[in-house]
Structure formats: C-alpha cells, structure tokens
Amino acid sequence: MLLMLRPKGASVAASQVRSLVKRLLATETASTPAEEHYDIIIGGGGMVGTTLAAALSKNRTLADKKVLLLEAAPEFKGFSASAPFHNRVSAISQSSIELFKAIDCWTHIEKARCKPVKQMQVWDANSDALIHFQHDNFASDVACIIENNLIIDAAYARIRDAAPNYKVLNKARIQCVSLPGKSGEHNTRVQLQDGRSFSCDLLIGADGANSVVRKQMGVDVLAFNYDRMSLVANVDLNIEEGCDNSVAWQRFLPSGPVALLPLSDKQSSLVWSTTVPHARQLLAMQPSEFVDALNEAFCRQYPRLEVADKALQALNAFFGHQGSQHQRQYPPRVCGVQERTRATFPLGFLHASSYVCNGAALVGDAAHRIHPLAGQGVNLGFGDVRELVDTLAAGAYAGFKLGDSQHLIKYERKSLARNVPIMIGVHGLHSLYSTQLSPVVLLRSLGLQLTENLPPIKKLFMKSAMG
Numbered sequence: 379m380l381l382m383l384r385p386k387g388a389s390v391a392a393s394q395v396r397s398l399v400k401r402l403l404a405t406e407t408a409s410t411p412a413e414e415h416y417d418i419i420i421g422g423g424g425m426v427g428t429t430l431a432a433a434l435s436k437n438r439t440l441a442d443k444k445v446l447l448l449e450a451a452p453e454f455k456g457f458s459a460s461a462p463f464h465n466r467v468s469a470i471s472q473s474s475i476e477l478f479k480a481i482d483c484w485t486h487i488e489k490a491r492c493k494p495v496k497q498m499q500v501w502d503a504n505s506d507a508l509i510h511f512q513h514d515n516f517a518s519d520v521a522c523i524i525e526n527n528l529i530i531d532a533a534y535a536r537i538r539d540a541a542p543n544y545k546v547l548n549k550a551r552i553q554c555v556s557l558p559g560k561s562g563e564h565n566t567r568v569q570l571q572d573g574r575s576f577s578c579d580l581l582i583g584a585d586g587a588n589s590v591v592r593k594q595m596g597v598d599v600l601a602f603n604y605d606r607m608s609l610v611a612n613v614d615l616n617i618e619e620g621c622d623n624s625v626a627w628q629r630f631l632p633s634g635p636v637a638l639l640p641l642s643d644k645q646s647s648l649v650w651s652t653t654v655p656h657a658r659q660l661l662a663m664q665p666s667e668f669v670d671a672l673n674e675a676f677c678r679q680y681p682r683l684e685v686a687d688k689a690l691q692a693l694n695a696f697f698g699h700q701g702s703q704h705q706r707q708y709p710p711r712v713c714g715v716q717e718r719t720r721a722t723f724p725l726g727f728l729h730a731s732s733y734v735c736n737g738a739a740l741v742g743d744a745a746h747r748i749h750p751l752a753g754q755g756v757n758l759g760f761g762d763v764r765e766l767v768d769t770l771a772a773g774a775y776a777g778f779k780l781g782d783s784q785h786l787i788k789y790e791r792k793s794l795a796r797n798v799p800i801m802i803g804v805h806g807l808h809s810l811y812s813t814q815l816s817p818v819v820l821l822r823s824l825g826l827q828l829t830e831n832l833p834p835i836k837k838l839f840m841k842s843a844m845g
C-alpha cells in the first residue's frame with residue numbers, strides 16, 4: 379500500500395501541516411470580523427440597561443469607551459406623548475430624578491409627560507392605622523409617576539448622541555458567556571443565540587430577573603415566588619373639574635395591596651397585588667364588573683380587630699390627636715377602565731449573593747427583584763447605575779482594567795449596603811400585611827401609627843423609602 383511505502387519523515391511533515399492548519403484556523407476564529415471587541419457590553423436594554431448606557435456616555439472619564447448594548451427584543455419603537463398612557467409605569471424617587479437630571483434625561487421626560495405625586499396615603503383594611511406622606515409644605519414631590527417606555531426613550535436619545543462609540547443591537551439575545559480566566563482568556567466573550575459573538579473588557583448584566591449573565595457568572599441566588607400577581611390597568615376617575623389628582627393611594631387588603639398612582643387629572647394607574655386566582659378573575663371580568671370590584675376594594679369594611687382600634691385611639695390620645703394626625707380620606711371613585719390596559723405580572727423575590735466577578739457585573743433586576751408594594755424595584759436599579767458608573771470612572775482614573783474584580787467589588791459593597799436593608803424592609807412589609815393574625819395586626823397597626831405620629835421616625839422612613 380502507498381502509505382506503507384511512505385518514508386518516515388513524510389508522516390512527521392503531514393502532522394506538522396495539520397497542526398499549522400489548526401493554528402491558522404484558530405487565529406482566524408479569534409480575529410473573525412463577527413467578534414468585535416468593546417470596552418463594555420451591556421446585556422439587556424430595559425429601563426436599567428439603557429439608563430446605564432446613557433450614564434456611561436455622560437461621564438467624562440468614560441465617555442470615549444466603546445460600548446455595545448445588546449437587547450433581545452426588536453427595535454424600540456419610540457414614545458409618543460399624544461398616544462394613550464402606557465400600562466407600565468413606575469413611581470420614580472427623588473434620587474432617581476437627580477440621576478436623570480445629571481445625565482440630561484430629565485428635560486426629555488418632563489417635556490413629554492409625567493405626574494408628580496404631592497401626597498400619599500397608605501392604610502390598613504383591618505384597623506384604623508394609616509400613614510400619610512408629604513414633604514414639608516410640599517417643598518418637593520413624594521415621587522413622580524413616569525411611563526417605563528418614556529424612561530427608555532429618554533435614555534435612547536442620549537445613547538444616539540454618543541454614536542458611533544455607542545452601538546445598540548436588537549434581536550440580540552445573549553446565549554452564553556465565557557468569563558476571563560475560565561478558558562485562559564483575558565477578555566469576556568459573549569455569544570448570541572444567532573451565533574454572533576463579541577468580546578469585551580467588562581460585561582454588565584442588565585438582563586432582568588432571569589438573567590443569563592448572572593447564571594453564567596455562577597452566582598448563588600436567594601429567590602422565591604410570592605404566589606401573588608400584580609394586575610395593572612389604567613383607570614378613569616370621577617374627579618370634579620379643577621380638582622388636582624396628585625395623591626397616591628394604597629390600601630393593604632388581606633389578599634395584598636391595591637394602589638392608585640396619578641397619571642393625569644382624570645386618570646390613574648392601578649397596581650393591584652393579589653392571589654393568582656383572584657388576579658385571573660379580575661383580568662377576565664367585564665369592564666363594569668371590574669370597576670365595581672375596584673371601588674369596593676378601596677371602601678369595603680373588612681373584619682376589624684377591636685383591640686387594635688382601641689390601642690390606636692390610646693396612642694393618638696397620647697400624642698394629642700383625636701383621630702390620627704391626618705384624617706383618613708378615600709380615593710376618587712373609579713368610573714372606567716382603559717381598553718387593553720389590564721395585564722398581570724407574577725411577583726417574586728430574588729437577590730444575588732454577589733454582583734460582580736472578574737469581567738462581569740450585575741445591575742437592576744438581574745441582581746435583585748422585589749415586591750412592587752413600595753415602588754422601589756427600578757429605583758434600586760438606578761441606584762446601581764449611579765454606583766457602578768462612579769466606581770468605573772474612579773477605577774479608570776486610577777488605572778484599573780474595567781473588568782478588574784478587585785475594583786468592581788467597591789461597587790458591590792456600596793450597592794449591597796443600600797439595597798439589602800430596603801429589600802428586607804419591603805419583604806417584611808409584605809409578610810406583615812399578608813396575615814390577619816391578631817397579634818400581627820395589632821403590631822403592624824401600632825408600628826404604622828407610631829411612624830405617623832413621630833415626625834423624626836417618619837422623616838427617616840420617608841428618606842429611605844423615597845430617596
């Protein structure tokens with residue numbers, strides 16, 4: 379046979395050729411044009427990912443970085459202030475508004491539409507306990523209600539300003555991530571579902587509660603479902619001409635909180651957190667039946683705990699009030715529900731044990747997810763954006779590599795210190811108000827009323843709750 383006749387040196391030469399071809403192929407894959415390199419890749423273009431891109435572009439130390447935003451959804455269609463209100467809105471805290479101002483997004487939002495909340499009333503269905511929020515002499519708003527799409531629109535306007543350094547890819551779902559060190563590489567590599575791949579110094583996971591980035595980082599999470607859903611809808615209010623709709627209302631029912639957040643003079647956004655079967659029932663109701671159920675939720679008398687009512691009377695008498703400091707008021711009657719705005723969302727808790735590793739970091743719901751009862755979820759995410767951009771800028775100034783975990787850990791420490799107490803507090807509130815056990819009703823009623831009656835504690839509570 380021919381092979382048997384071949385001299386010994388020829389087989390050595392063939393293996394050398396094979397290994398040369400292999401090496402050439404490997405080099406070609408590494409420098410294939412599909413694998414562009416970026417300083418930073420942001421995975422996920424929700425409210426937090428887009429705001430992060432806008433904030434990076436506005437930071438003087440980081441403005442020249444090459445940034446890629448990967449978003450799984452098709453291209454964002456933009457926001458129109460003449461269209462009906464979108465059904466996904468958020469109560470945005472003062473500190474988030476400060477962030478929007480700092481990154482030139484606030485004028486864009488204010489010019490379009492947003493509704494300041496001047497006061498807020500929160501009350502218990504099982505007792506007379508109530509708390510009322512407003513800044514001294516209305517010096518500033520309690521929060522601002524903004525459509526989620528408008529926040530994204532404002533951030534995209536800043537990202538467009540930063541082109542060509544900033545690029546957005548839509549229909550770009552991250553499938554897997556390879557972190558530096560794991561395969562002897564120095565960079566993080568990101569592969570999309572459609573086969574495209576990129577490398578970067580730092581990958582930031584802003585890809586929401588089911589974050590692929592977090593899973594690939596191998597971070598432990600504490601996560602559970604509340605077996606509750608939030609039903610959202612935009613509702614029409616029966617408000618007299620000339621009256622201002624600027625109060626946010628939240629009543630804790632035995633099945634969960636029901637809240638109305640002002641959108642305009644005549645419309646509010648509803649967030650009704652309840653059991654899963656009840657949420658499905660509300661979703662399927664005829665509009666008139668739904669409106670009746672909603673009005674009843676705000677007014678219905680629930681079984682009361684006499685001992686709690688007596689204790690509250692004693693407490694109020696001690697503080698020199700006949701009733702509570704602020705008399706309980708009832709929200710305006712709902713007279714209609716906007717078509718196709720009813721939608722439900724499952725509720726859960728999630729917290730990642732770590733927000734960073736070499737070559738990657740997490741922000742927003744990818745790192746933490748909470749119950750919407752305190753309107754804090756995306757505000758925590760915007761807090762992450764502020765901390766991460768500051769940390770990256772300080773690191774770049776000091777000569778650290780963007781993905782260096784020794785420096786990124788500073789972001790993690792600051793964010794954990796801010797996020798964990800709020801997450802524990804919000805989860806605690808959910809647990810406290812999910813029961814009708816008499817001692818718990820008594821304790822929570824006294825706690826709420828004491829907070830209402832002690833201005834320094836109330837101010838502290840407002841500061842941490844509203845930023």
Ligand SMILES: Cc1cc2nc3c(=O)[nH]c(=O)nc-3n(C[C@H](O)[C@H](O)[C@H](O)COP(=O)(O)OP(=O)(O)OC[C@H]3O[C@@H](n4cnc5c(N)ncnc54)[C@H](O)[C@@H]3O)c2cc1C
Nearest residue numbers: 422424425426450468469552586742743753754755756757
């Ligand atoms: C009913 C309800 C009411 C709420 N109200 C408030 C409120 O009043 N105030 C408040 O502060 N918070 C509120 N929240 C919480 C808030 O909505 C969330 O915290 C916020 O949406 C999280 O934003 P995010 O950008 O981190 O994540 P997401 O909004 O989940 O965005 C993640 C993005 O990543 C993309 N993505 C996902 N996977 C991939 C992938 N593999 N590759 C590429 N892209 C990917 C998604 O398409 C999406 O665009 C509420 C939540 C609910 C459910």
